Structures are given as structure tokens and as C-alpha cells.
Amino acid sequence: GLSETMPELLAEPRWREKLDLLVTHAAETGAGERDAETVELLAPIESPGKIICVGLNYIEHVEEGGQERPENPILFSKFTNAITGPDSEIAWDPELTAEVDYEAELALVVGDRTRRVAPEEATDHLAGYTVANDVSARDLQFADDQWVRGKSLDGFCPLGPSIVTEDELDDPEACSIWTEVNGERLQDSSTSNLIFDIDTLVSFCSDAFTLEPGDVILTGTPPGVGAFREPPIYLQDSDTVEVGIEGIGTLTNHCGHD
Amino acid sequence: GLSETMPELLAEPRWREKLDLLVTHAAETGAGERDAETVELLAPIESPGKIICVGLNYIEHVEEGGQERPENPILFSKFTNAITGPDSEIAWDPELTAEVDYEAELALVVGDRTRRVAPEEATDHLAGYTVANDVSARDLQFADDQWVRGKSLDGFCPLGPSIVTEDELDDPEACSIWTEVNGERLQDSSTSNLIFDIDTLVSFCSDAFTLEPGDVILTGTPPGVGAFREPPIYLQDSDTVEVGIEGIGTLTNHCGHD
Numbered sequence: 001g002l003s004e005t006m007p008e009l010l011a012e013p014r015w016r017e018k019l020d021l022l023v024t025h026a027a028e029t030g031a032g033e034r035d036a037e038t039v040e041l042l043a044p045i046e047s048p049g050k051i052i053c054v055g056l057n058y059i060e061h062v063e064e065g066g067q068e069r070p071e072n073p074i075l076f077s078k079f080t081n082a083i084t085g086p087d088s089e090i091a092w093d094p095e096l097t098a099e100v101d102y103e104a105e106l107a108l109v110v111g112d113r114t115r116r117v118a119p120e121e122a123t124d125h126l127a128g129y130t131v132a133n134d135v136s137a138r139d140l141q142f143a144d145d146q147w148v149r150g151k152s153l154d155g156f157c158p159l160g161p162s163i164v165t166e167d168e169l170d171d172p173e174a175c176s177i178w179t180e181v182n183g184e185r186l187q188d189s190s191t192s193n194l195i196f197d198i199d200t201l202v203s204f205c206s207d208a209f210t211l212e213p214g215d216v217i218l219t220g221t222p223p224g225v226g227a228f229r230e231p232p233i234y235l236q237d238s239d240t241v242e243v244g245i246e247g248i249g250t251l252t253n254h255c256g257h258d
Numbered sequence: 259g260l261s262e263t264m265p266e267l268l269a270e271p272r273w274r275e276k277l278d279l280l281v282t283h284a285a286e287t288g289a290g291e292r293d294a295e296t297v298e299l300l301a302p303i304e305s306p307g308k309i310i311c312v313g314l315n316y317i318e319h320v321e322e323g324g325q326e327r328p329e330n331p332i333l334f335s336k337f338t339n340a341i342t343g344p345d346s347e348i349a350w351d352p353e354l355t356a357e358v359d360y361e362a363e364l365a366l367v368v369g370d371r372t373r374r375v376a377p378e379e380a381t382d383h384l385a386g387y388t389v390a391n392d393v394s395a396r397d398l399q400f401a402d403d404q405w406v407r408g409k410s411l412d413g414f415c416p417l418g419p420s421i422v423t424e425d426e427l428d429d430p431e432a433c434s435i436w437t438e439v440n441g442e443r444l445q446d447s448s449t450s451n452l453i454f455d456i457d458t459l460v461s462f463c464s465d466a467f468t469l470e471p472g473d474v475i476l477t478g479t480p481p482g483v484g485a486f487r488e489p490p491i492y493l494q495d496s497d498t499v500e501v502g503i504e505g506i507g508t509l510t511n512h513c514g515h516d
Contacts, residue, residue, distance in 0.1 A: 047307070050337040055404065076404040077335045079308040081468045096465060115412070140466070146313070146334040146405060149466050154373075207354060208398070208407050210339045 006045040007214025010111050010127050043085040043159040049212045051078040057195050057220025064228040073196045073204050076147045082157035086251050090155045091258035097137035100235040103221035104179040104187050104243035107132040110215040114206050122202035128165040131251045132218050133158040133243045138227045161249045175246040189222030264303040265472025268385050301343040301417040307470045309336040315453050315478025322486040331454045331462050334405045340415035344509050348413045349516035355395035358493040361479035362437040362445050362501035365390040368473040372464050380460035386423040387430050389509045390476045391416040391501045396485045419507045433504040447480030
């Protein structure tokens, strides 16, 4: 048997080969097979050691916020209590925040313990990719200046629907990326528009922090967020929000007050 | 036996009673007794779910930085890779940062899973208190605006020497708190000077995030940090830095380049 949590699994030596064996075995024997209609998918990683987020990493998003193009990646964080899975409810207290926004993001999943890796070797240390919605309480985020509180309310980091391993995605920097709220497309871009590319981000982070198996890096959001629209569009009770990335999947969540 | 990690231990039902029994048993039988001279103390919590930090929470520290007294607690975060224990080395790459600063802080350790707790019930949910050094790469912190990178280099969150449980500290808001670098006292204040008190901080955090057993809340630093001195004082290779809080203990670390 393999580890129970994704960070533990990714910390196992030769996890890729073990997982391949398990998948082959399952396909041949039906062992571990589940009915997709009846299982509840959880976030593919529930308790990473850290969620590193990159701000201002698509130039048109930098511009819509009236910011300057950053010289280095701008890192911030979300606490892991924010993680939730596909099809779950994102619920918030309307007295705490009235400005809840969506942000579709490509999320990198670290595969190996990594410190000070060169850009050209960075992706060797990734396990794969998933989709994140970097849900943001804009009133809290901008009132605090430090972004972590407004970015970390419970349920404000939907992840999923699954991790696509590094070998299965042809080019993670050539994928369309979008957000739809109640079926209306509000973000529509491509990961080819990243200012700092994946290699640069992983290397930059690893210069400061030891990256651990299961750590998640959110690579920033394209233009079209609700806060910078005229008039602004914020998520409302009973909205459905979907973020998606070509080749990885779509991640749908329902909004509610609590 | 009890859990192997502190967050797991604190998540056990009735951990206080179990721990009391274990301590009583150890005192009576010598079971589990160790020679204090030969053991290496690690940080009392190595992998908390989150490290929540409070900025600008002593008025004279607010003033020395030329800031305004905050209306609400300013939260930021450190990644858990930053945690290190007593007597360890805080090592950094001098090409990454040349402005490493100390910050003595009272750290709260969450005991129970807690959401939206009222201030008057907040301390019921704490396991205890420890000492933290919120080591800060000022050049990175101020260049990024978002503080998490400069606050989270490996080893930049010494914790310890131990957790003093909530029942053992008479008044955590009436303790002297200090920093000494190579024996010279550079911070010298009292936790009675906190702008937002412990009850308020725990309640405020729990309004945004579910607090989990083992989560750590750093309550802010008093005046006297190196960055705001004339001329500034930054930690140097081979410095010894000690932070201490009356009734909890002192936490000594050695500085080095790597």
C-alpha cells in the first residue's frame, strides 16, 4: 500500500514507479476501482506544507490593477485551511467580507525536496499540475495591505480536480485558462502569458525556501478578475464558479453565505 | 504512548490529562527521563498547520517604523520550513540578503480546533506559550511589499525552548520580553504593551481561519529592532542572538552564512 496523504506519497522514494505499478494493477484487475458517479472527489492535496502564491504574473492583470510590472516574482501565501475540493461550497460570512473574487490559476505541485535549484532543472522537481481558484476577499486583502488574511478564509483555495503528472502534460505554458461564473466567461487567457515562467518561479522560490513534496505553488491569475471590472463583479450567494485549464481539467464550486 | 508530533498530540482528546499522567509517571519511575546536558532540543512544534504572524502590535515599534497605529491586527505569515529549535544555526546566503534582523515575540500555541471564538473564550482554546524569533530579511521584506518571503527563509523562525502550558503562566500579558545580540540588550519591553491583546488576536484570527491544534500565532515584536536603529544593526555571521520572555524561557541561536 501507498501513503495516505499526497505529501507523504510524494515523499516516498520512486513514487512515480510505485504509482505506475498501482495504476497498471488496478487497470488489469479492477482493484481499487470506484464508480465516478458516486465518489466525492476531495482536493488532491489537503495539507501541503505550504501554499506559495505568485501575484501580478500576467501583464494584463498587472495593468488592470494599475500596478507596475514586477522586477521579481511577488510571493504571498494562503493558509492550508483554505483548501477545498471540487464541487464543494465556498462559504463566507457576509459580515466579514462583501467582496469575494475569483482567480483561475495554474498550480504546480512539488515532487521532491528542493533547495536552490537552477531554472533549467526546476521542472525535474515537480510532481505535476492542478487547477486552483485563488479566491480573494478584496476588502480584507486591500485593507490589510498584507494579503494573507483575505486570501485564506476557509474554503478560499479550491484545488483539483486532480493532479496531472508532469509527464502527461505536453506544455504547461501553452494551455488556455479561464473562469466562468454562472456560465459567463470572465477570465479567458493562456498560460503562455505568464510573466515569470514555471522554471523561474520554482528556482526563485527554492532560493528562499526549501520546497517539500506536496508544496503547492499558485502561479498567478490572468486578467478579468471581478474587482477591476466596471462595475466590479463579486461572487454572490448561490453563484457557481468554474475555473479551468486546458489539459488539466475544470474545477467547479458553489458559493454560499454562512 | 502519545502521538509523535505536537500538532497530533494537541489534537488528541483530553491531551492535558494524558500529558499530566505521563509526567507524573515519569517523575515517579524515571521512565522517559533524559540527561538535559546531552539531548538536543528541537523546536517544540516543527510542522504546525500554519504560522500566523501579527505585525505592528507594540505602539513604540509602530512609531519606530514610521507607521500608523493599525485599526485591526495586521496579519502576515511565515512558512513552516522557517522553524528551527534552540541553539541551532540561523544560516543565510549573503548574496540573497544583507539585512537580517531579529524580533522577539510571544508565540501562542493553539490547543483546540477553533472557529469564530469570542474574545472572552479565546484562551480556553490555547495550549500554551513559547518564545519566537521572527527573523526578517528586511531587504526582501520591503522590496516585495508582501512580507512572507523575507520572513520565511529556512531557519528564520526559531521557536522554543519549550511550550509553557496555559495553566502554568500566571499572566502572559505581564512578562518582560527582550533580545540580546552578543550579550547586548537591543529589545527590552513587556507583553503588557501589546496593542491587540491575546484574546482579541485569537478571536480575530478565528473569524477568518479555522485554527487547528498546533497552529502558532506570533503576537508581534516590541521596539528596538535593528532595521530602525541609527545606524541600523543587522545580524552578522557568527553573531549569537537570544530572545527571551519572563516565565517562558530564552531561545538562543547562532548566525552564519551558508
